[in-house]
Amino acid sequence: MERRYASHPNEVKQFDTERLRKEFHIPTLFTANKLELVLTHEDRMIIGGAHPVNEAVRLETDLKELGVSFFLERRELGIINIGGAGSVTVDGTVYELDNKECLFVGMGSKEVIFNSKDAAKPAKFYLNSAPAHKEFPTAKATLEDSESAELGSITNSNERRIYRFIHENGIQSSQLVMGLTILKPGNMWNTMPAHVHPRRMEAYVYFDLPEDAVVVHMMGEPTETRHIVMRNDEAVISPSWSVHSGVGTSNYAFIWSMAGDNKIYSDMDPVDMKELK
Numbered sequence: 001m002e003r004r005y006a007s008h009p010n011e012v013k014q015f016d017t018e019r020l021r022k023e024f025h026i027p028t029l030f031t032a033n034k035l036e037l038v039l040t041h042e043d044r045m046i047i048g049g050a051h052p053v054n055e056a057v058r059l060e061t062d063l064k065e066l067g068v069s070f071f072l073e074r075r076e077l078g079i080i081n082i083g084g085a086g087s088v089t090v091d092g093t094v095y096e097l098d099n100k101e102c103l104f105v106g107m108g109s110k111e112v113i114f115n116s117k118d119a120a121k122p123a124k125f126y127l128n129s130a131p132a133h134k135e136f137p138t139a140k141a142t143l144e145d146s147e148s149a150e151l152g153s154i155t156n157s158n159e160r161r162i163y164r165f166i167h168e169n170g171i172q173s174s175q176l177v178m179g180l181t182i183l184k185p186g187n188m189w190n191t192m193p194a195h196v197h198p199r200r201m202e203a204y205v206y207f208d209l210p211e212d213a214v215v216v217h218m219m220g221e222p223t224e225t226r227h228i229v230m231r232n233d234e235a236v237i238s239p240s241w242s243v244h245s246g247v248g249t250s251n252y253a254f255i256w257s258m259a260g261d262n263k264i265y266s267d268m269d270p271v272d273m274k275e276l277k
């Protein structure tokens with residue numbers, strides 16, 4: 001598991017492109033038959049991917065990094081499949097997970113195994129794990145079961161549908177909040193007007209992008225924005241003090257996930273558009 005440290009805005013505004021990417025950009029989530037994990041010290045979120053192709057992949061890591069005897073002893077896990085159909089087996093119970101379906105795995109679960117249904121169309125399980133203090137039941141949600149809403153408008157090039165899976169009024173967790181947003185064709189902007197939420201960090205993974213498309217992701221304090229160029233299936237860490245917004249060269253989808261002091265999805269401090277620099 002790769003370790004990333006937490007950051008201070010006064011330091012980050014000095015970073016060049018290479019350093020910004022080294023600290024915040026996660027280029028590799030899906031490697032055949034492997035588990036990829038990045039532990040950020042921003043709220044101790046783990047961001048990763050399991051990509052079983054012709055072999056099962058297990059949720060395991062160097063436990064010294066977590067100081068426990070099994071991965072989810074003091075943690076919970078959110079999973080969204082962004083590839084072909086697959087399954088997640090939690091302590092012997094099999095949960096089928098199709099594209100854009102979500103599984104929350106509660107604290108205390110001992111064995112988590114990822115499988116694909118068809119090696120020609122392998123699953124891509126995007127993973128977010130946050131520390132937990134209380135056990136909540138493992139639960140699955142589909143796009144249809146989730147709380148969803150239309151956001152944006154065609155005149156702002158940001159018509160999109162948001163699906164909230166794990167949050168205050170959805171699947172219950174200790175602190176993990178997770179869902180996804182799908183932009184309609186011809187719409188390129190997400191999360192503008194931008195916001196911050198000093199009460200929790202956030203991670204985005206951009207997916208369903210054509211191979212030659214990019215998303216120009218914006219981060220930084222509202223008056224010190226920087227950009228990170230993102231390609232398909234790449235993630236980015238947003239510290240609590242940073243905006244997180246982007247514009248693509250085509251439409252796309254993205255998963256957002258947060259960990260911190262509350263699970264209230266709408267707890268955001270909007271940035272005054274006149275202040276953005």
Ligand SMILES: O=C[C@H](O)[C@@H](O)CC(=O)C(=O)O
Pocket residue numbers: 151160162180181190191192202244256265268
């Ligand atoms: O704090 C919440 C997050 O930044 C995202 O949910 C924003 C988002 O999905 C969107 O604008 O489409």
Ligand SMILES: [Zn+2]
Pocket residue numbers: 195196197202244268
């Ligand atoms: Zn946010």
